[in-house]
Amino acid sequence: MRQTNLPPLPKLEVRRALNRVIVDGKINEDDWKRADAVTFQFPWEDQKGAKQKTTARLLWDDKFLYISYECEDSDITAHYTDRDDPTYKDDAVEAFINPRPDQTNGYFGFEMNARAVMYDYIYFMGRHLLKRLNLEGLQLSTHLNGTMNARGDTDKGWSLELAIPFAEFEGLGNGQLPKPGDSWAINLNRWDGVEPDRRLSEWSDSGMVQPNPHNPRRFGVMTFVQ
Secondary structure, eight states, X not given: OOSSOOOOOOEEEEEEOSSOOOOSSOOOSHHHHHSOEEEOBOOOTTOOSOOOOEEEEEEEOSSEEEEEEEXXXXXXXXXXXXXXXXGGGSSEEEEEEESOTTOOSEEEEEEEETTOOEEEEEEETTTEEETTXXXXXXXXXXXXXXXXXXXXXXXXXXXXXXXXXXXXXXXTSOOSOOOTTOEEEEEEEEEEEETTEEEEEESSOOOOSSSOOOOGGGOEEEEEEO
């Protein structure tokens, strides 16, 4: 942990979607406009990458937890194309989710690049990453406002939508639909840029000395509301 005074864990209310969310990478449904937005922070000042804004929102309904990201990006870069590739080396966003906040030994990881390639796993005890876990029923899409892997132009950004069936959280939770008032632990992150000009931003500051998002004790709190 960094030897500084860390802020309290952030909190977010996750509202129920009133209508069907179309997972097409475009954050244009009225429900997204109703959802509370969070903006990522930049905890590591020694990184050289640009500080490009990321905004995330969450929704839920009777089947899915929905997460959306809007990423300002002047140079969209993503090369990995296959499931469980190391997408975090590209322009990518992440969601780390723990359905049982009373324990911090394990959580689900979802790491998705600007190509809409998924790297999903369960992380145990800070040491064991089960990457052969391929959750079923995930819906994932991105929308680009620019050209991918064209280093000579200037892009505007990209957005991503993810829908995770609640049944897929059975490995660490009960796999059942949450009730209003239930709280889970979560952190949302973004890897941006090309080495050596690369930067990690987060919703909740992980408190790690080096750029590293994997600290479940510093996940924020999301509460499901009606």
